[in-house]
Structures are given as structure tokens and as C-alpha cells.
Amino acid sequence: MMAFPFLNSSGQDSQVSVGPSPEPGPHCPSDTSSMRIPLTLFYALFVVLGLAGNLLALWVFLRDRSKQGSVRVLLVNVALSDLLLVVCLAFRVWYHGVRRERWELGATMCHVVGNFFYMNMYISIVLLGLISIDRYLKISRGGVPLQRPRGLAMRCGWRTAACALIWALALALTLLLILLSEETHQELRRCFQYKSLQHSKWKGYLNLMLVVVFWISYGCMVVCYVKIAFKLLRTSKEKPDLPNAARYARTANKSFFILVLFTVCFVPYHIVRVFYIVSQITDTSCYWRGVVYQANEVALLFSALNSCLDPVMYFLLSSPMRKQVMQLLGNVMRVWEAGASGSSYSVEQGSGSGRTVPRQQSTGLVGVFGNNTDDITSQP
Numbered sequence: 098m099m100a101f102p103f104l105n106s107s108g109q110d111s112q113v114s115v116g117p118s119p120e121p122g123p124h125c126p127s128d129t130s131s132m133r134i135p136l137t138l139f140y141a142l143f144v145v146l147g148l149a150g151n152l153l154a155l156w157v158f159l160r161d162r163s164k165q166g167s168v169r170v171l172l173v174n175v176a177l178s179d180l181l182l183v184v185c186l187a188f189r190v191w192y193h194g195v196r197r198e199r200w201e202l203g204a205t206m207c208h209v210v211g212n213f214f215y216m217n218m219y220i221s222i223v224l225l226g227l228i229s230i231d232r233y234l235k236i237s238r239g240g241v242p243l244q245r246p247r248g249l250a251m252r253c254g255w256r257t258a259a260c261a262l263i264w265a266l267a268l269a270l271t272l273l274l275i276l277l278s279e280e281t282h283q284e285l286r287r288c289f290q291y292k293s294l295q296h297s298k299w300k301g302y303l304n305l306m307l308v309v310v311f312w313i314s315y316g317c318m319v320v321c322y323v324k325i326a327f328k329l330l331r332t333s334k335e336k337p338d339l340p341n342a343a344r345y346a347r348t349a350n351k352s353f354f355i356l357v358l359f360t361v362c363f364v365p366y367h368i369v370r371v372f373y374i375v376s377q378i379t380d381t382s383c384y385w386r387g388v389v390y391q392a393n394e395v396a397l398l399f400s401a402l403n404s405c406l407d408p409v410m411y412f413l414l415s416s417p418m419r420k421q422v423m424q425l426l427g428n429v430m431r432v433w434e435a436g437a438s439g440s441s442y443s444v445e446q447g448s449g450s451g452r453t454v455p456r457q458q459s460t461g462l463v464g465v466f467g468n469n470t471d472d473i474t475s476q477p
Contacts, residue, residue, distance in 0.1 A: 130198075132394055137194030140186050143401050147183030150408030151176045157411075157421045168231055170256040172411070174264075175224045178217040179404040185214035186401055192288060200288040207288040208278045216271045218400060219307065220263055221407075222363065226314030227259060229355075233321035236328060291390040294377040301378035308374075311367045318359060326352040351414050358410060362403035366396035 154176040158169050188210045192200060200207055294301040326349035333349075373393045376386050411418045 132391070133193050133198055136394065136398075137190055139398050140401065141190045141194065143405050144183055144187050144190060146405040147179060147186070150405060151180040151183065153422065153425075154408045154411055154418075155180065157418055160421065168228060168256065170254060170260060171224055171228050171231065174260045175221050175228075175407060178220040178224065179407050182214060182217040182221070182401070182404045185210050185217070186404075189289060198287060200286060204278075205275070208275045211289065212271045212275055216267045219310065220267055221403070222311055222314050223263060224260070225359065226317045229318040229321035231256070233325055236325055291386060292377070295380070298378045301374045304374050305371070308367050308370050311363065315359065315363070319356060322352045322356050325349070354414070355410065358403075358406055362399050362406065366393075366400045369393050369396040
């Protein structure tokens with residue numbers, strides 16, 4: 098179903114081992130000293146924002162267990178994959194910033210960090226593609242829930258079964274590639290570096306297959322969200338008297354926001370990725386290897402940025418998410434004020450006073466962030 102470019106590498110599909118290169122083609126020394134400080138700063142920022150944002154998102158998604166059949170299951174897994182990716186980025190901060198690009202954790206750990214980084218990035222990509230398909234099918238059926246298949250998917254929900262299958266395949270393939278890594282038992286000085294694959298081209302071809310997986314997921318998102326947006330815009334124009342007609346137009350515009358975010362984060366990397374892999378499996382000059390390596394490093398920053406922007410997207414496009422986050426912040430402020438003033442009072446739970454708060458219909462993205470937003474899809 099999916100493969101991962103965790104081959105030979107951590108972070109950049111490559112690491113440089115001690116000793117001369119046994120592979121054909123020019124031996125190109127990789128000097129990344131000019132990029133060390135920018136990479137450290139950006140990755141450190143991503144770690145801080147990603148940890149805070151995804152932990153908060155997981156807290157919000159897991160807090161309400163009343164929507165077990167909603168798309169919340171997919172969002173929980175996206176947040177979890179983003180969180181694990183951010184943990185992998187912490188090793189890059191340590192490597193580039195603290196150790197000044199000297200790897201001291203061994204070859205196996207280098208492979209583990211790089212492989213799990215890519216595993217979680219592509220799990221997130223595939224899940225976001227599934228979310229777009231799920232939402233398109235829902236709105237195309239006028240909000241009618243999809244029929245669940247029999248067997249395991251019927252007991253735990255097709256979304257849960259799909260997530261379990263994706264994680265199982267990804268973990269199995271990742272562990273297999275780590276075990277088959279040629280440098281696992283060698284001493285490494287550096288990690289996250291360029292490496293030629295002319296001696297093992299099959300790894301480059303497998304990485305190219307992963308690029309195809311991305312473009313398939315991206316194509317699904319473009320088709321699904323564009324159709325969702327046009328359907329809502331058409332409904333708002335054809336039925337302007339509907340109570341939610343104005344919301345349809347706003348929600349349609351937010352659908353395009355998802356596409357823009359996904360495009361900015363992942364499309365540049367997967368364009369550069371093609372040239373990067375081709376340079377690894379062909380006899381390329383040192384100059385062009387250096388060019389594609391630098392471009393790959395910059396593009397990878399945008400891909401890593403997505404793990405920080407996903408929680409921001411949840412907050413901006415989902416009113417239930419905003420409501421719970423603001424409620425949490427309000428509780429924190431009350432606790433802080435109580436401690437500062439020395440007064441003793443308990444922080445109210447739930448709505449804050451036990452009063453029934455009328456449910457407000459979300460104006461977030463159609464069907465993307467749970468059953469509250471699903472309501473709007475059933476009305477056209």
C-alpha cells in the first residue's frame with residue numbers, strides 16, 4: 098500500500114560512514130557548516146511549536162469520546178504521527194546544534210531516527226488524503242453515513258481499521274529496512290547527509306515509489322476538496338434562503354485553505370525529491386549533488402513545518418476546537434490568578450458553572466473536524 102524513503106538514512110536518506118566511499122562515481126565531501134545554525138534554529142522552533150500544538154490537539158480530540166464513529170479517529174492518528182515526527186526532529190536539533198554535526202549515538206540509532214521521521218511524515222500524508230476522501234463521500238451522499246464493511250472494520254469502524262492497517266504496514270516496513278541497512282554495524286561520524294545509491298539502486302527506486310504515493314494522495318485531496326468547495330458554493334447560490342447559505346460560501350473558501358497549506362508544505366519537497374533521488378542513482382557531478390542536497394534540506398524544512406501547522410489548522414477551522422482550547426486557557430488563567438491572589442476557590446469544570454450551554458453549529462471546514470462540522474454537510 099505504501100513504502101517509505103527511510104532507506105540508508107536518517108533525515109535525508111543518507112549518512113556518511115568513516116572511510117572512503119566504495120561506490121562508483123565521484124566522492125563528494127559534504128560541507129553543511131553554512132546551514133548548521135539555520136537548521137538548528139528552525140528545527141528547534143518546530144519542536145517547541147509541534148510538541149505544544151499536537152499535544153493540545155490530542156487532548157481535545159481524545160477528551161470527547163462520544164463521537165467514536167466520526168472522522169476524529171483519523172485526526173487523532175494525524176496528530177499522533179505529527180507528534181512522533183516532532184520527536185524525531187529533536188534529534189536533528191541535538192545533532193546540528195549541540196553536537197555540531199557529529200553523530201555519537203551509533204549507526205542503528207541514526208537509521209531509526211531517519212526511518213521513523215519519514216514513516217510518520219508519510220502516514221500523515223496518507224491519512225490527510227483519506228480524510229479528504231471521507232469528507233467528499235459524506236457530502237456527496239448528503240450527510241448519510243457510509244455503510245461499514247463486515248468483520249474487523251464493522252466492530253471498530255472502518256476508520257480505525259484503516260489507521261491500524263496503515264500503522265502496521267508502516268512499522269513492519271520500517272523495521273525491516275532498519276534491519277537490512279548496510280551500515281547498521283559500522284561506526285558513523287555523521288548523520289542526515291547525502292549518500293550515493295549507485296551501489297544499491299533499488300533503494301532509490303523505492304524512494305521514487307514513495308514520491309508517487311504522495312502525488313496520489315495530493316491528487317485525491319485536490320479533487321475532493323475542490324468538488325466539496327464547488328458543491329457548497331453552488332448550493333449557497335441556488336438556495337440563498339437556507340439558514341446556512343452564507344456559511345457554505347465561507348466553508349468552501351476554507352476548503353481551499355487546506356489545499357494551500359498542504360501544497361506549500363509538501364509539493365516543493367516532492368518536486369526536489371525527484372532530482373535528489375536521480376542524482377543518487379546516476380553518475381552526477383559533485384556540483385549538482387551539492388545543489389540538490391542544499392535544495393532538499395530547504396524543502397525538507399517546509400515538510401517538517403506541516404507538523405506545526407496542522408494544529409493551527411484545527412484551531413482556525415474548527416469552532417469546537419477553538420471552544421475547548423479557549424476553555425482550557427480560561428481555566429489556566431483562573432488557576433494562575435487564584436495562586437497569585439492567594440484566594441482559594443475551585444476551578445469550574447465543563448462549561449464553568451454547570452449551566453447548560455446551547456450547542457452552536459460549527460462554521461469550520463465541512464466534515465473535516467468531527468460530527469459538529471458534519472451537521473452542515475447534511476443540509477444541501
